[in-house]
Amino acid sequence: MLFGKHYPAQETLQVEGLPVICHLQRSKRKSLALHVRYEGVEIRAPLHISTSDALRFVEKHHQWLTRKLDERRKRAAECLSLQDGGQIHYKARTLRVYLENAEKPAVVIESERMIIRGPAITANKAERVLKHWLLEQAKSWLPARTRALADYLGVNHKLANVVFRKTRSKWGHCTAKGIIQYNWLIMLAPDGVIDYMICHEVCHLLHMNHSPQYWQSVSRVCPDYQRYVGWLKKHEHQLWF
Ligand SMILES: [Zn+2]
Structure with missing residues (x-):
């Protein structure tokens, strides 16, 4: 009491x-x-x-x-959220995520919405659908542009392959054997940032380091690269899922 x-x-x-x-x-x-x-x-x-x-x-x-x-x-x-009603940062825009049941998996951008479709769609399935979509974009976009820039810089012969991998720590990587690896999540970033990433990796075919000469090469191809480096520092945490 x-x-x-x-x-x-x-x-x-x-x-x-x-x-x-x-x-x-x-x-x-x-x-x-x-x-x-x-x-x-x-x-x-x-x-x-x-x-x-x-x-x-x-x-x-x-x-x-x-x-x-x-x-x-x-x-x-x-925070990026693939729940229905969640949000995703796509090309420097914040889009609302809509999950929609549909027979065929698809991702559609419609004004301020990213609609992720699939059979009996859930947040987990939406993640797979979006991954597939980004990977397809990466495959159709990155190798061609990488080869074109390598050609322009006269290092095409050093470029062995372009591969894709989602790694926690890196957006791109260039091995001593000339294999350039991209994190396909970069396709969520603005196009300028993607171009900078390509430039960053291809310039490693000229210089396998981050020396002043390397950054000189980068700035010749991408004069405002510092803007993109800054963008990544500030926003990269928003692109992960
Ligand atoms: Zn580097």
């Missing part, structure tokens, strides 16, 4: 200036604590805490909460 006023175990509160709902959760605990969750803020409180005391506690930590919520929103917004 509790003494004094008996408060409900759970309450939802709207706090002025906070963009989310606060869920007040009373339990047999001794102190107040705040937790930022995807669905809102959770206030964990002892059983005897009144609603107004809980509100005062939230208000006291208003700044901290706002900062936490901002961080969370930013991270969530940047």
Whole structure:
């Protein structure tokens, strides 16, 4: 039996200036604590805490909460999600993902939507459909452009093969034997970034290092390469799935 006023175990509160709902959760605990969750803020409180005391506690930590919520929103917004209604960064645009049941697997870009189709489609199946789609794009785009640039730079004879692999750490790689490897996820990046990647790898056929001479060759082919290096640094985490 509790003494004094008996408060409900759970309450939802709207706090002025906070963009989310606060869920007040009373339990047999001794102190107040705040937790930022995807669905809102959770206030964990002892059983005897009144609603107004809980509100005062939230208000006291208003700044901290706002900062936490901002961080969370930013991270969530940047995360690629192949769930229905999720988002994907494609060619520097943010598209909403729509999963659609269809007999034939396909990916269709329609205004601000990326529609991923397939039989009994789920997020997992959508991943396979999208992988296949990106790999097909990579195959039709990257080898031809790689060969053309190698030809232009007079190193076509050094280019043994162009292969594709999804690696965690790299967008491209050029081996000493002249095999250029691309991560097909790069097809999600803007065309300028893709061209820079091609330039980066093909210039390794001239210089097998990142020496000043190597970067000179890169800048002759791709004068604003630093912009693309910067873009990758800032955005590459958005392209992974
Ligand atoms: Zn390199």
